[in-house]
Amino acid sequence: ATFSALAPVVGAEQTVPTAAGEVRYANFDYAASAPALTEVASVFTEALSQYASVHRGAGHLSQVTTARYEQARETVRRFVGGRADDTVVFTRNTTDAINLAAHAVPGDVVVLDIEHHANLLPWQRTGRARVVAVQPTFAATLDALEAELARKPAALLAITAASNVTGEVLPIRALAAAAHRHGARILVDGAQLVAHRPVSLAGYGVDYLVFSGHKIYAPFGAGVLIGRPDWLDAAEPYLAGGGASAQVDLSGGTSWHAGPARHEAGSPNVLGAVAVAAATDAIRGVGFELIGYHERDLLARLDEGLARLDHVTALRIFDAPAEEGRPAVTDRVGIAAFTVAGHTAREVAEYLSDRHGIGVRDGKFCAHPLLRHLGHPDGAVRASFGLGTSSDDVDRLLAALAELGTD
Numbered sequence: 001a002t003f004s005a006l007a008p009v010v011g012a013e014q015t016v017p018t019a020a021g022e023v024r025y026a027n028f029d030y031a032a033s034a035p036a037l038t039e040v041a042s043v044f045t046e047a048l049s050q051y052a053s054v055h056r057g058a059g060h061l062s063q064v065t066t067a068r069y070e071q072a073r074e075t076v077r078r079f080v081g082g083r084a085d086d087t088v089v090f091t092r093n094t095t096d097a098i099n100l101a102a103h104a105v106p107g108d109v110v111v112l113d114i115e116h117h118a119n120l121l122p123w124q125r126t127g128r129a130r131v132v133a134v135q136p137t138f139a140a141t142l143d144a145l146e147a148e149l150a151r152k153p154a155a156l157l158a159i160t161a162a163s164n165v166t167g168e169v170l171p172i173r174a175l176a177a178a179a180h181r182h183g184a185r186i187l188v189d190g191a192q193l194v195a196h197r198p199v200s201l202a203g204y205g206v207d208y209l210v211f212s213g214h215k216i217y218a219p220f221g222a223g224v225l226i227g228r229p230d231w232l233d234a235a236e237p238y239l240a241g242g243g244a245s246a247q248v249d250l251s252g253g254t255s256w257h258a259g260p261a262r263h264e265a266g267s268p269n270v271l272g273a274v275a276v277a278a279a280t281d282a283i284r285g286v287g288f289e290l291i292g293y294h295e296r297d298l299l300a301r302l303d304e305g306l307a308r309l310d311h312v313t314a315l316r317i318f319d320a321p322a323e324e325g326r327p328a329v330t331d332r333v334g335i336a337a338f339t340v341a342g343h344t345a346r347e348v349a350e351y352l353s354d355r356h357g358i359g360v361r362d363g364k365f366c367a368h369p370l371l372r373h374l375g376h377p378d379g380a381v382r383a384s385f386g387l388g389t390s391s392d393d394v395d396r397l398l399a400a401l402a403e404l405g406t407d
């Protein structure tokens with residue numbers, strides 16, 4: 001069977017130069033940054049054509065712009081099943097959102113050693129991070145996390161929902177329940193999840209969720225932190241400046257707003273927020289059912305193809321399901337990381353680009369501890385895909401890898 005792209009993305013027909021002439025670009029780097037959906041690009045362009053200042057302007061266009069910005073928060077809240085009183089802060093990206101959270105969390109934070117650096121370094125810098133080593137199965141990992149939470153109280157468990165290296169999707173409900181059993185909250189790094197699987201903060205018991213616009217088919221520059229208001233309202237403003245302050249007093253009596261404004265000093269990225277909201281609308285329009293079918297079909301094709309290549313080794317964090325009745329990792333988003341015998345990851349990536357016009361990523365994917373854990377401290381190749389990917393793209397990647405051989 002063949003599978004076409006599920007939704008049109010910007011630049012889908014772009015050609016690139018290769019040793020064999022111009023070929024259509026096969027983009028296998030969606031996990032880093034997904035191309036904008038054409039629908040999102042039109043909303044963005046339309047918003048760009050008529051916008052003005054936000055929040056303090058009295059003119060008509062200022063009012064329209066302010067309304068669009070505030071509406072974007074509501075759209076995002078609905079998309080991720082947020083509670084009515086959750087605060088939705090627009091940030092620059094996931095990294096920025098986690099740095100903001102690290103600034104607001106009043107206590108220790110437990111993390112796993114498989115995290116993207118964005119969900120590791122901000123916590124490490126607070127001096128209150130406790131790192132738990134991942135175990136061969138998810139059930140054993142959950143036990144290790146619970147043991148650490150039981151050993152010493154923590155304010156927060158901060159954990160990825162889907163690995164940016166292997167695509168493995170972690171059972172979020174089980175993690176949230178475990179954190180709560182020990183009096184901790186949970187922050188979920190949804191950077192690799194929210195464009196691929198439905199999330200419900202209220203339904204899953206997730207206290208905080210972060211993600212980036214550029215990984216959900218919106219442009220660069222806008223991300224989201226959504227979650228419980230109390231810690232955010234109690235924290236010092238993330239940035240000091242206009243918009244965050246309620247009353248400014250030169251003798252030191254400055255007071256600050258509560259809510260998202262507290263952490264959004266300065267003129268916000270209105271168009272970025274509008275684009276993020278448009279992307280969530282577009283994803284909902286396609287629907288997670290279809291997204292799931294498309295992605296699983298392509299992933300099965302890619303996995304089976306890779307398994308047939310003797311010189312290719314696929315990377316996984318977790319072994320297949322452990323004991324009956326225990327939570328396990330059974331799902332993956334559209335990411336496959338692998339190594340090729342006889343070639344460095346860099347050589348493979350350059351070969352795919354220069355000879356075949358295929359764009360993958362190589363390296364350590366901002367997850368050095370995980371790559372060491374997987375036994376590939378020097379890096380691997382990562383092919384990741386999404387709504388604009390077809391089975392033809394996957395077949396091209398597999399054929400190119402088959403041709404590469406080991407010498």
Ligand code: PMP
Pocket residue numbers: 031032093094095096116118119160162163164189191192212366
């Ligand atoms: N967390 C995960 C799981 C990611 O994959 C990424 C991006 N590779 C980030 C965080 C950081 O996202 P950003 O670069 O948009 O801040």
